[in-house]
Amino acid sequence: MNIGDAAKASGVSAKMIRYYEQIGLIPPAGRTHAGYRDYTEKDVHVLRFVRRARDLGFSVAEIDGLLQLWRNRRRRSADVKRIALDHIEDLQRRIADMQEMAATLQQLATCCSGDDRPDCPILADLEQPSAAAAKEPKRRRGAVDDRGVGKRKAQRG
Amino acid sequence: MNIGDAAKASGVSAKMIRYYEQIGLIPPAGRTHAGYRDYTEKDVHVLRFVRRARDLGFSVAEIDGLLQLWRNRRRRSADVKRIALDHIEDLQRRIADMQEMAATLQQLATCCSGDDRPDCPILADLEQPSAAAAKEPKRRRGAVDDRGVGKRKAQRG
DNA sequence: ATGGGCCTTGCCATCGTTGGAAGGTCAAGG
DNA sequence: CCTTGACCTTCCAACGATGGCAAGGCCCAT
Structure with a gap:
């Protein structure tokens, strides 16, 4: 074949x-x-x-x-389950992050007239995150500087 | 600075x-x-x-x-909103995909005893996706062969 | 024997980010 | 003045999973 x-x-x-x-x-x-x-x-x-x-x-x-x-025929199903549960957790973390992003954006978009005028709460928030929309940013993407902070779980993406 | x-x-x-x-x-x-x-x-x-x-x-x-x-001070807020809404859609598509994965896995994991015995419905499903758990696989990752099927939106992530 | 379709390897691109090496600069302290 | 350490510079490579392309070899049917 x-x-x-x-x-x-x-x-x-x-x-x-x-x-x-x-x-x-x-x-x-x-x-x-x-x-x-x-x-x-x-x-x-x-x-x-x-x-x-x-x-x-x-x-x-x-x-x-x-x-x-x-x-491995002598495996323990617990080991398999562990991998699966870890992965579920991982998925759920990422889902939660994205839901937060989507919710924030949805809120901003709802407030945006979306017409020919330039005024736009979306840009306004990007400029100065409002307390309401900002929350804890959750920083998906690592540290602030060159000098690393140690290994993180490899991020697939 | x-x-x-x-x-x-x-x-x-x-x-x-x-x-x-x-x-x-x-x-x-x-x-x-x-x-x-x-x-x-x-x-x-x-x-x-x-x-x-x-x-x-x-x-x-x-x-x-x-x-x-x-x-651009003469922008139209509609253009900004468009970008935001597209992004929200994108997020929601990915959220839905992940939720489906998580749900399937959760179901399989629930059925797995998770002890020292080797029998494991999770592995069993990976081997032969059950009709219940399989559904439409949604194939996040493209075609089946070399001969491409055209461009997809760049996937971050 | 020629053509088309498959196979091989190998390299490049993607996307956002981090890491490192090799070297220049700056400020403080001996 | 010299050293040290913290900062800066550029360049190169890697990650993960995949697609694309190119040059060349193989196989089968016409």
């Missing part, structure tokens, strides 16, 4: 299959005499696992963990 | 200030005889604008548009 077929069968693009192999997320595929990657149904099965996990928003690093647990 | 002071005063890191200047988001700062960037209160004002917009999740491209409108 060629990489193109494996791509269609798994829903993972050929490009990404090669990439996942390169970074070691999946083991190197077999090769034909001509050097073409050769996939079995089993390989496709793995790829579908990866695809599904990506669809659920897991990072490649998390999927790596999940794959190892998947392959 | 040195770049470090401007960073502290605006909440934008020195690194990012240089970057924003480099990509043309903000005009080049003045320079001292030694080549140090020199900032005025006005410059810091602009930086704070940028910072606030980033906090609200606007992309650099969007901020560029907002800055131009900000500077």
Whole structure:
């Protein structure tokens, strides 16, 4: 089975299959005499696992963990659950952040006449965050200066 | 005012200030005889604008548009509102996607005993998405193959 | 044998941000 | 005057996940 077929069968693009192999997320595929990657149904099965996990928003690093647990018949389901719950938390944090942004903007937009006149509460707020709209900014994007503050969880985005 | 002071005063890191200047988001700062960037209160004002917009999740491209409108005294507030509303929509789409992921995972996690035994509905679903949990996968990450399907809106994040 | 479609590798771009190296400047203290 | 340390400069690389392109090889059908 060629990489193109494996791509269609798994829903993972050929490009990404090669990439996942390169970074070691999946083991190197077999090769034909001509050097073409050769996939079995089993390989496709793995790829579908990866695809599904990506669809659920897991990072490649998390999927790596999940794959190892998947392959390990003596795994503890608690370990799997841990990864899932952490990911849910992560999602919820990001959802909350975005909801706050959306709410703030919605409020500002509601106050904006949106016509030919220049007066605009949106720009006014960007200029001088109003106490009402500002709240704690939540600074998604790290420190204020060059001198780093230590590692943060890798932010996918 | 040195770049470090401007960073502290605006909440934008020195690194990012240089970057924003480099990509043309903000005009080049003045320079001292030694080549140090020199900032005025006005410059810091602009930086704070940028910072606030980033906090609200606007992309650099969007901020560029907002800055131009900000500077243009004859702008139409409708143009500002348009950018804001588009961004809100974008946020809401992403929020919905993430909520769906979180809900699916939550459901799976609830079914997972999370103990020392290996049986795990989470892994089972990743292996073979159940009809209940799968729904329309929403494929946030593009096509199935190399041969592209055209441009999508740049995805930050 | 020729053409089209697939495969290979490799490099570049994205987006926003951080990190680091190598070197110049400035102010304070010996 | 010299050193030290904190700051500044530029340039380069990395992150994560993906798409795109190009040059060349392979395979199959006409």
